[in-house]
Amino acid sequence: MGFLAAYPELLLSIFFFFFFLLLLHGRRTNSGSLTNWPIIGMLPALxxxxxxxxxFIxxxxxxxxxxxxxxxxWLSGMKILLTCDPANVNHVFNVNFQNYPKGHDFSESFDILGDGIFNADGESWRLQRKKAQALMSLPLFRSFAAxxxxxxxxxxxLPLLRRISEEGKTVDLQDVFLRLTFDITFNLVFGEDPQSLSxxxxxxxxxxxxxxxxxxxxxxxxxPASWWKLQRRLNLGRERKLLQAWxxxxxxxxxxxxxxxxASGAGAGAGEDLLxxxxxxxxxxxxxxxxxxxLMLAGRDTTGSALAWFFYLLCKxxxxxxxxxxxxxxxEGPTGGEVSGERLPYLHAALCETMRLYPPVPFEEKAVVAAQTLPSGERVKPGTKLIFCTYTMGRMEGVWGKDCLEFRPERWLTEQGMVRHEPAYKFMAFNCGPRTCLGKEVAFTQMKAAAAAVLKELRMEVVEGHVVEPKLSIILQMRNGLMVRVKRRNENQ
Known part of the structure; x- marks a missing residue:
């Protein structure tokens, strides 16, 4: 009985010994390729x-x-073509859009979003997009959003950051901006301010x-999908947390x-909000x-994340x-006042440059309906998952030049100081093709309003020793937040 009781522990010990041995030898080779091990494939290196x-990608x-x-x-169905080639993006998102839907695997992975516009394909997607586009293009809604x-x-x-500055405290600026965009987005969707930014x-x-x-x-x-589906069935690990979150x-x-x-039944509200x-x-x-x-996911997480990275890059x-x-x-002019009516090309360029380096959605996913050859030469067939790495695209010399790792807003400006247009298949912060983000202008309005209000009066200093790095999530937030000290500006700053 004693041996039988110890046997599972011995078995687990042997399993983990060989597993970690494989991890040590399954890393990248100098050529950048991954070792394709028998049975377990390239999973150890990942x-x-x-x-x-x-x-790493x-x-x-x-x-x-x-x-x-x-x-x-083997037998996991985990066959993924990773790419950051703009020609491939244009082929899939524009030229051959119908052949590359989101697909069943995508909607299954994002099941918490239900049948909403992010998961939808075909006629359901077309109807939802038509409705959303009609609502978000109304002058009444655009005025409400601004x-x-x-x-x-x-x-x-601004009052919150002033108070933090006066008290000499540090604050997680990413949390502040996520609260800001949560409140704004909630108001746009539901017509009410939840006042989380308090x-x-x-x-x-x-x-x-x-x-x-x-x-x-x-x-x-x-x-592999079979692994997380088993976790879901057994209500374990992250799948348990997902169910609780749901x-x-x-x-x-x-x-x-x-x-x-x-509220609508009682006659409250003039119909400005989307709901x-x-x-x-x-x-x-x-x-x-x-x-x-x-709508809440699209508005809250993406814009708040972009604002945090924007202020981090300005600090640097x-x-x-x-x-x-x-x-x-x-x-603003000599008499002061709001700047919302100004075009602010350099601010716009700096925001674009931020999202080039730190796109709110770091990758996009597509399925394949019929076999085709991509411009890069790869043959893709049904069953292959396509992952477009937008974070990686912003760091490619062949796409953005030798200074691709530098924060340089000037790359977005013409010699006349106007904003330079870059094709969406090269700059995918707002997706590309028929599925281009409908909330793009609303997002820029929010970011410019926040930047204008804060920068004219306050400056940020990242707390010494604070580590800023991307979080492992669908939205490119900062793993440790953005801890800063808030300082009042003087006339020379």
Whole structure:
């Protein structure tokens, strides 16, 4: 009996000994390729570099000419073509759009988003996009979005940062911006300000649940589907946290929809928010839930993440910060006042440069309907998953030049000082082709309002020794946040 009781532990010890031995020998070779082991494929090298996955994939693609076929364990169905080649992007997202849908695997991995626009393909996607595009292009909504952004920046963001500056405290600026964009997005979707950006930094269960969900979904992409499905069936690990997050999100959205219905029924609200507009045409509870979750994810996480990286890069590049500040002061004029009506080309360029280096969504995924040959020469067939690495694309000399790793907003400006257009298949921060992000202008409005409000009066200093690195998630947030000291500007700063 004693031997039998010890046998499972002995078996596990032997398993982990050989597993970690494989990890040590399964790393990248000097050529940038990965060892394709019998049975387990290339998974050991990915597992041993998971803590730095974005930069690891960048190194691999840099060595392999922008495209690489990753093979997982035998019989796992894990066959992934990784690419950051703009020609491949244009082929898939524009020229042959119909042949490369999101696909079943994508919607299964992102099941928490339901049948919303991010998961939808075909006719469902076309109808949802048509409706969303019509609503978001209305002058009433655009005016509402601009007003919400300006007022939130002026009445909540700036007073909070002033107070932190006066108290001499440090603050996680990423958390601040995620709260800011959560409040704005919630207002745009539900017509109400949840006031998460308050001095007491109240806990936001919905926001925490979304973070947990996106973290779990990222790990679904780096392991065989059968593994995470088994975890889901057994309610273990990250799948357990995802299920818990799902319940929190559903409860939160259900209550918010109920409140909006009640307010609309009582005649409150003029229909400026998106949910009120959807309620006029759709009564299906699941559709409203899925739509609300998709809109909240799109608005809150991506814009808040971009703002955090923007201020981090300004801290590291004071010359660029000085040019942004000079432009803001020049646009404001001698009598002061708002700058929202100004074009602010250098600020726009600096935001684009931020998202080139740190795109809010670091990769895009596509499936294959019919076999085709990509411009890079690879033959793709049904069953192959295509992953487009937008984080990596911004770090490729062949795409952006020898200074691709530098933060240089000037690359986005013409000799006349106008904003330079770059094709979306080269700059994919807002996706590309027919699925280009509908909220692009709203996002720029929010970011410019926040930047203008803060930079004219305050400057940030990253806390000495604080490590800033990408978080392993679907949205490119900072793993440790962005701890800063907030300082008042004087006239010479």
């Amino acid at each position: 597992a041993s570099n998971l803590h730095q996955a974005h930069d 960048t190194d691999v693609l840099r060595c392999c000419g922008c495209t690489f076929l990753f093979l997982g364990p 007003r919400c952004s300006r007022e939130k920046a002026a009445n909540s963001l 001095p007491d930094f109240p806990t936001v269960p919905f926001a925490r649940a979304m973070d947990d969900a996106m973290n779990a979904i990222f790990h679904r992409h780096v392991m 319940r929190v999100i559903d409860d939160f959205v259900e209550q918010s929809i109920a409140k909006r219905k009640q 009120t507009a959807y309620l006029k045409d759709f009564g299906d509870e699941k559709f409203l839930r899925d739509t609300a979750v998709n 590049n004071p010359d660029a910060e000085a040019k942004v500040l000079e432009e803001l002061r020049r646009a």
